[in-house]
Amino acid sequence: MPVLRVALDLPLHRLFDYVDADASTADVGYRVRVPFGRGERIGIIVEVGETSDWPLDQLKPALAVLRDLPPLPPAFFRLCDFASTYYQAPLGEVLLQALPGGLKRVAPPERRAGRKTKPPKFHPPPALTAEQHAAVEAVHPENGFAVHLLHGVTGSGKTEVYLHLIARQLAAGRQTLLLVPEINLTPQLEARVRARFPETEVVSLHSELAEAARERHWRAAFEGAARIVLGTRLAVFSPMPDLGLIILDEEHDPSFKQQDGMRYSARDVAVVRAHQAAVPVLLGSATPSLESWANAQSGRYRLQTLYQRANPAATLPxxxxxxxxxxxxxxxxxxxxxxxxxxxxxxxxxxxxxxxxxxYAPVLACAACGWISRCKRCAANMVLHLADRRLRCHHCGFEHRVPHACPTCGNQDIHPYGRxxxxxxxxxxxxxxxxxxxxxxxxxxxxxxxxxxxxxxxxxxxxxxxxxxxxxxxxxxxxxxxxxxxxxxxxxxxxxxxxxxxxxxxxxxxxxxxxxxxxxxxxxxxxxxxxxxxxxxxxxxxxxxxxxQGQLAERESAGFPPYAFQAMLRAEAPEMAEAIEFLKTAAALPVIGEHPDVLIYDPVPMRMARLANLERGQLLAESAARPALQAFLPAWREALEGIKTSSRLRWHLEVDPLEF
CATH class of the missing domain: 3.40.50.300 (P-loop containing nucleotide triphosphate hydrolases)
Incomplete structure (x- = not known):
């Protein structure tokens, strides 16, 4: 009896076995509907075999293999496998989070065709400056993988470089993935792309799309109909059969780092994806991240520079x-x-x-008794929003009306401080x-x-x-x-x-x-x-x-990234003592002694020590070599999973953390 190994979107580092008499190895990559507990779930078939670690008569049968889409390609699995391994995230979580919501539902909504829009008026490209032309010529897709860092002053026309490179990809019959850090940047850039390529299917992928639209756009990218995919960080996982170029605009932006669930860097995943696909990747910014700048200075990345603004009449302010x-x-x-x-x-x-x-003001306070508008759920002050007369925490979202008098002493003369x-x-x-x-x-x-x-x-x-x-x-x-x-x-x-x-x-x-x-x-x-x-x-x-140069010199002397490699273990619990006790146990695990190249620091509270009624602590693991840290993390994570904790405590590992 064929055995399906299925990845499910669960916080567990394991796959689940089901039987299916009609299955074959050709089913790898298809979605599958399976029983789980008292309900049903959608998973992805990652392997079909004849054996299982469990007796075959104890395995439940799969309910249906879903063939409404072609199977997910091997390149998609390779990328997700890297992300799972590097970021210590369950494979099922990585695979399923990359799919639009409608494809993960047991009872998917009825799919409707999107409305056809009139193609925009064509905007012919302006002439390139000498610097722009040199940057375009430096990116040669036929030479395979390379990371290009495009450092251009604001207004130097980095977007025009992107558009010319996209035009070359279209002429060669290849797709381009263009990533931006925030949704707010999408409308303006999308309009420019559509106006430059009015006869080309362009789709956007970001969280503000309706579920049906997101699924249509994802399918268009997956099936190759969309030749240009414009999206935010999660779009880096979108399968594209003819991918020829990846571009990240504002590559330094912290928004490219996911801060919950699988905590990945879309910039770093894009570089890995380009390497796996043997295509170039272009990172653009007026202020590159110091990690990218250090790579460019060492020769690992190829640096292209735009010193002048594209408009000859415009100068730097x-x-x-x-x-x-x-x-x-x-x-x-x-x-x-x-x-x-x-x-x-x-x-x-x-x-x-x-x-x-x-x-309106960062805090409301009483000068008589010293009361200030602290959030009851966080280690932060509540911000005064005078327009709707609310005090609002910008961290957890808790809010209430502005008091008419000081809640502590009754003084009616309370004032906003700051602006x-x-x-x-x-x-x-x-x-x-x-x-x-x-x-x-x-x-x-x-x-x-x-x-x-x-x-x-x-x-x-x-x-x-x-x-x-x-x-x-x-x-x-x-x-x-x-x-x-x-x-x-x-x-x-x-x-x-x-x-x-x-x-x-x-x-x-x-x-x-x-x-x-x-x-x-x-x-x-x-x-x-x-x-x-x-x-x-x-x-x-x-x-x-x-x-x-000055910042990198300081970081090198202090032993900070990019001259060290870090992972952060964080714990949340109703009481700080419980979180710190778990972290102390984690710091004393025997597996740490087997990895002398990894340094474990003392557990400490996070800078935002309390968030949404949970006390938060952290424990830093650091190494001078990335391979040493990556060799340590799987063994440490497995040992961490063996620590008995109360149901009130939650923990996670974050590789290459940005927040402390």
Missing amino acids: TVRLLDTRKLPLQEGVSSHLVAAIQARLERGEQSLVFLNRRG GTQRLEAWVQQQFPEARVLRVDRDAVKSRKQWEAVLERIHGGEADILVGTQMLAKGHDFPKLTLVGVLGADSALFAADWRAPERLFAQLMQVAGRAGRAELKGEVIIQTQYPDHPLFSALVQHDYPGFA
């Missing part, structure tokens, strides 16, 4: 630092920035005031009553449709002053925007997270790049109490290589 220790401020804004905004209003140009903090985009928007509107002020953050823009409407207003000149967060910092081209004012950047300079300077520099470079992208000259004003800090000096000179 001038960056000015304002020392706020010597300046009076109103709602955090200096008179110099106010005057600069006024000058843009008089010239009919747009300004952006950047503050990466949502809400967020809502408070800044109100002040800017009061300061410039004749201006059209538009706030852009995740409170004001919650869906793709809203985002498209906001972009249309900005491009249509219906906004004079933008007040926004990092949503506006990257990937957008606003020709009339000539001034960027940055508030509140200093808090990240001395953060406990050693990656904070890298993220701050990338954020400031990206938001500064929104200014002066067309013929109008751009200016960036950064308010800071530390104008002599090396980070700001590099920013004034638009000197990413110099900044990266």
Whole structure:
């Protein structure tokens, strides 16, 4: 009797055996409906054999092999097997999470054909600059696998390089996978791609798609009908039979790292996929991740650089630092920035005031007794959202109405402290009553449709002053925007997270790049109490290589990645003592002594020690060699699974962690 080995989407590192009299090895890769417990599940057949570790008469029969799709290809299994092994995730979880929801349902919804849309008007490509042409010519798909790092200043035309490379792939009959970090970047880029290739089927894959649309798009990629696939991180697993090129835009962005379930890096998985498929992969950014930059400097990646903006009339903006220790401020804004905004209003140009903090104020407090609006479920403060009179935790989502008086002492004189985009928007509107002020953050823009409407207003000149967060910092081209004012950047300079300077520099470079992208000259004003800090000096000179060199030198001396390789064991429990006790047990397992090249640190609480009513601790494992760490992790995970814990405790392993 043939035995099916089936992968199910469960947090278990094992496969499940079923019998099927009609099965053969040709069924590997098909989905299958099987009984499980008191219900049924959809799994994927990964092997068909004649034997099992269990007596055959104890195995349940499979209910149905689903052949509505061709079997998943071997390349898909190879990629998922790598992700399962490297990230210590169950194979079934990896295989099934890569499928759209409709294909994982026991009773799938009725599938409907998508509405046909009119092809967009063709936009002919502009002439390439010499630097763009050199970058395009450097990527040769016929030479097989290579990782190319495209470092281009903001506005240098990296997207145009992508489009020319895609055109070459289409001419050669191959598909292209284009990944972006966030859904908000998708509409604008998708519109450009469709306008350049109006006769080519382009599909998008991201979490905001309806389930039916996501399945249609996934099927089009899987069957080869879609020649260009544009998506966010999960799209890196989408099967594509004619894949010829993978492109990651804004490759440095932390959004490419999944932070729950299987905690993978889409950037690193894309590099592995390109290697397995023997195709090139292009990583593009104005501020590459330090890991990618180090690989380029060592010769492991091939570096292509765009030093100049693509528009010959556009130049990099001038960056000015304002020392706020010597300046009076109103709602955090200096008179110099106010005057600069006024000058843009008089010239009919747009300004952006950047503050990466949502809400009206970070905290509500009572000066009489010291009460502050702490979240009851997290080790964080609740943010005041004055527009709907709510206190809201941005970490767990808990919220309640703003109290009329201090809950502790009854004092009615409670005040907001600090400022967020809502408070800044109100002040800017009061300061410039004749201006059209538009706030852009995740409170004001919650869906793709809203985002498209906001972009249309900005491009249509219906906004004079933008007040926004990092949503506006990257990937957008606003020709009339000539001034960027940055508030509140200093808090990240001395953060406990050693990656904070890298993220701050990338954020400031990206938001500064929104200014002066067309013929109008751009200016960036950064308010800071530390104008002599090396980070700001590099920013004034638009000197990413110099900044990266300094950061890499610091990391090498400290033994931080990319000069070390890490995995983090995290535990969550109602009480911190329980989480730390589990981590202490994990740190004392005998298997650790068998791997002397791996260093285990002491367990400590996480920086956000309490989240959603759970206390959180962590334990760092580190090695100077990636193979040594990878040899250790499977044995450690297996030993961890043998530790008896209460049902209240949860734990997970994260390889190459970004958050601490």
